[in-house]
Amino acid sequence: MRIDIITIFPDYFAPLELSLIGKARAAGILDIRLHDLRSWTRDRHNTVDDTPYGGGPGMVMKPQPWGEALDAVAGGAGAPPRLVLPTPSGTPFTQERAKRLSDEPWLVFACGRYEGIDARVVADAERRMPVEELSIGDYVLAGGESATLVIVETVSRLLPGVLGNAESAVQDSFAAGAMEHLLEGPVYTKPAHWRDQEVPPVLLSGDHGAVDRWRRHEALRKTARNRPELLRELAARRLHELERSD
Numbered sequence: 487m488r489i490d491i492i493t494i495f496p497d498y499f500a501p502l503e504l505s506l507i508g509k510a511r512a513a514g515i516l517d518i519r520l521h522d523l524r525s526w527t528r529d530r531h532n533t534v535d536d537t538p539y540g541g542g543p544g545m546v547m548k549p550q551p552w553g554e555a556l557d558a559v560a561g562g563a564g565a566p567p568r569l570v571l572p573t574p575s576g577t578p579f580t581q582e583r584a585k586r587l588s589d590e591p592w593l594v595f596a597c598g599r600y601e602g603i604d605a606r607v608v609a610d611a612e613r614r615m616p617v618e619e620l621s622i623g624d625y626v627l628a629g630g631e632s633a634t635l636v637i638v639e640t641v642s643r644l645l646p647g648v649l650g651n652a653e654s655a656v657q658d659s660f661a662a663g664a665m666e667h668l669l670e671g672p673v674y675t676k677p678a679h680w681r682d683q684e685v686p687p688v689l690l691s692g693d694h695g696a697v698d699r700w701r702r703h704e705a706l707r708k709t710a711r712n713r714p715e716l717l718r719e720l721a722a723r724r725l726h727e728l729e730r731s732d
């Protein structure tokens with residue numbers, strides 16, 4: 487997968503040199519390229535923002551640098567990339583959407599700052615590539631860089647060869663099918679006795695059926711406590727399946 491990131495803070499992405507993603511880049515599984523938006527400014531102050539038409543607080547990112555950056559990065563011959571634009575006003579980024587993005591050959595991330603990017607940039611980009619405005623949560627960051635790191639990490643770990651067997655992504659609690667979108671329950675490792683706390687005996691029993699039942703029970707308890715709305719969705723799905731099979 488090729489990933490291009492356009493940002494005014496390229497140094498923000500130093501973490502992508504590390505760990506699993508760093509190794510995947512060295513192995514050629516991931517081709518991540520960083521671009522400084524200011525390379526496409528034309529004034530001596532490298533201005534990327536200006537005051538909003540219609541008034542209001544803050545600044546808006548100018549269209550011209552973005553238009554030329556996207557022409558340069560995403561404008562080549564051949565199939566266009568998918569443009570991903572992290573923003574509080576985007577559609578929710580979920581594990582399911584990460585799975586679909588991981589099937590794309592080429593993603594370009596536009597990291598917005600200030601109050602956002604002039605709306606004509608997305609309208610212009612949509613003329614020549616698919617554009618996805620994604621929100622990683624209902625809060626406001628200072629810029630799209632942190633959200634891009636989240637999306638790149640979530641998508642990259644799903645690519646074949648990025649996670650070793652030890653960190654398999656298959657059992658992710660939000661991975662389709664595994665535990666049916668329930669939250670992960672508690673996990674334990676050695677030693678069996680630590681600071682007067684014991685590991686639940688069932689986990690040491692060797693009875694895999696009992697372990698699976700215990701884990702599902704703990705997942706249901708955790709989900710009921712932290713995300714009760716997921717249980718309502720699960721119940722609705724199971725009811726739908728039962729009614730279909732009747």
Ligand SMILES: COc1cc(COC(=O)c2cn[nH]c2)cc(-c2cccnc2)c1
Pocket residue numbers: 571572573574597598599600601602603620621622623624625626627628629630631633
């Ligand atoms: C591209 O336009 C943006 C992008 C971002 C950065 O992304 C997030 O905050 C985010 C992404 N998922 N969840 C939060 C922030 C704004 C913004 C809006 C209003 C006031 N202040 C800032 C606009």
